[in-house]
């Protein structure tokens with residue numbers, strides 16, 4: 001297909017590991033940390049439980065093929081990608097543990113994602129596992145794009161928790177092309193790429209919603225109609241977060257698709273301009 005790896009790498013921005021720490025804690029941070037909304041706070045908290053197992057899976061599928069990479073620039077980028085994902089997991093475990101302190105069984109939800117991905121590891125050949133990771137990275141990259149591009153999705157979020165999600169979002173955008181480039185570098189094809197998209201997104205969303213519903217029930221907020229309607233509007237209203245991602249779902253099926261077709265360089269530059277100082281202050285090791 002004449003896939004030119006150097007062209008796609010040069011379109012992206014450097015993937016950079018940053019070690020950070022955030023000041024949220026069970027004592028100082030409400031369990032309703034997203035705009036005082038149980039529905040939306042628990043939606044994001046439920047999604048956070050996907051990361052420990054999900055990002056381990058992403059890292060492993062990258063590691064499977066590391067020795068087959070001929071392009072040294074891509075090899076270094078995959079290594080940096082792995083360092084980023086490992087640190088995301090560490091920080092999200094802190095958030096998950098905070099919600100455990102608030103009385104929720106977050107480790108059970110982490111395990112739901114683990115069971116799903118252990119099944120994927122068992123059933124699918126390694127290249128299709130990499131394709132599942134790519135599909136989920138396409139999800140996180142677009143979630144991240146929306147999160148950073150539209151301030152309305154982060155209105156009223158606790159400052160420290162928002163810093164975690166914004167940092168994670170920025171790095172998801174930064175490395176959105178890495179597994180894609182890896183997949184084509186090691187000989188992946190169109191069908192293997194697109195076949196996993198719908199099942200992977202469906203499972204991620206379904207398990208997240210299930211965990212969210214259980215958290216709402218546990219908290220006695222399952223029938224909190226006003227907040228639930230507002231939360232649904234936030235997710236699937238005409239300008240909702242999930243609604244905004246739909247065009248990206250379909251664009252993935254385009255034969256010549258590449259994650260950097262949506263050039264996020266300007267978005268990232270402006271994000272770093274506005275948050276660079278905060279991130280620099282958080283930075284322990286560059």
Ligand SMILES: [Fe+2]
Nearest residue numbers: 055085088172
């Ligand atoms: Fe991540």
Ligand SMILES: [Fe+2]
Nearest residue numbers: 085137140172
């Ligand atoms: Fe990622």
